[in-house]
Amino acid sequence: MLKKFFLGLFIGLFSMALMMGAGWVALNWYADQPVVSTVERDFTIERGDSLTKVAQGLEALGVLEYPEVFSVMGRLSGIAGGLHAGDYQILPGISRRELLAMFTQGQVRYYDITLVEGQTFYQELERLNAHPKLTEPVKREDIPDLLKSLGIDGAAEGLFYPDTYFFEAGAPVRSILARAHKRLNKVLEEEWLGRAKGLPVDSAYEALVLSSIIEKETGAAFERPAIAGVFVRRLQRGMRLQSDPTVIYGMGERYDGQLSRRMLREKTPYNTYVIKGLPPTPIALSGREAINAALHPADGKSLYFVAKGDGTHYFSESLVEHNKAVRKYQVSERRSDYRSTFEVN
Structure with missing residues (x-):
């Protein structure tokens, strides 16, 4: 009798082991299968979402079949509560095991x-x-x-x-x-440490202010050092910068797209036709190239420049030469999108 009991128990346990083994094999097979969707899908896990809710959401999105099995897979892996909230990109061909790992490792979009x-x-x-x-x-x-x-x-x-x-x-x-x-x-800090000698700026912040004017005045990137050279020489000689962008910035919302002589004479902290030196703050965001130009201006003698209407400028050493260039580019060959600086006095 006892022998039959142990034989039955052995057969039962063996059958159970076979079933568990088969179930484990089936679960691993399921985990290694690619998701159902054949196109890229966007999916969001909200903070506090359970594995069951995520699995149901993936089914509704057309990514998964048998979401209950996906949930079991996560629980048996011991990571059911380790889902990372965020947006995800689910690519076609990704396996369900990889998908679960993506959620738990926080490989968010x-x-x-x-x-x-x-x-x-x-x-x-x-x-x-x-x-x-x-x-x-x-x-x-x-x-x-x-x-x-x-x-x-x-x-x-x-x-x-x-x-x-x-x-x-x-x-x-x-x-x-x-x-x-x-x-x-x-x-x-990096650019200031490598600055050229003899510059008319006393701090990195002043260099930043100057670089913002260079940034606004530059249409063609290669001209940044040349424009910086003009401004540096004017500062060194005590000349006003006379930069239109500073005037525009100082006007704020009052600027309607057109600059008049009256505006150029209006006294604001930023009107470099009126004030000497730099304005009190930058007038825009400056990139490294503009900062570098402010701290490494091009050598030369030019003190003026005027926009040619094609994004580049004509540089002049004297006011007489500059006035001729202004008449040429501002009047004779003026384009509808023309912009300039340093008006004729």
Whole structure:
């Protein structure tokens, strides 16, 4: 009797082991199969989503069959509660095992936004606030607190580096600004340490102010050092910079797209036709090339330049030569998209 009992128990346990083995083999086969979808799919895991909810969402999206088995696979792996919230790109051909690993390792989709050189801080802040994947927009009333948190004592303008920044969905706007400010400090420090001698700027911040004017004045990148040379020589001689972009910046929202002689005579802290030296702050975001140009201006004797209407400039050493160039490019050959600096006095 006892012998029959143990024989039955052995057969039962053996059968159970066979079934468990078969189940394990089947589960591994399921895990190694590619997802059902044959096209790329975007999928979002929200904070707090359970494995069951994720599996059901994948089924609804047409990525998975048998979501219950996917859930069992995750639980047997001991990672059911280790899902990383975020946006994911699910590529066709990825196995279900790889899919689960992607969710638990946080291989989320990254987005990017580019801060553009020559744009103002408020222009770029507006773009950041409007990005659908960034959160916690920074309003104007939040800016003093933002600057304080970044250790900025003064204006925000120009203190954020124009570059492309990658981020996960849901990142706060402040996180991009913090990275851009840190990057600006690093680039500015590197460039300032390697500056040329005898420059008419006493600090890295003054160099940044000058670089922002160069950035706004430059149409063709190769002209940055030449434009920097003009401004540096004018500063060294005590001449006013007479840069249209500084006037426009100082007018703020009052600028309607046209500069008049009256505007050039209006006294603002930024009107370099009126004030001597540099304006009090940068007027735009500066890239490394503009910063480098400000600290390594091209040699020469030119003190004036005028836009030729094709993105480049004509450089002159004397006012007489400059006035001739102005008449040529401003009047005789003026294009509809013409822009200039240093008006005829």
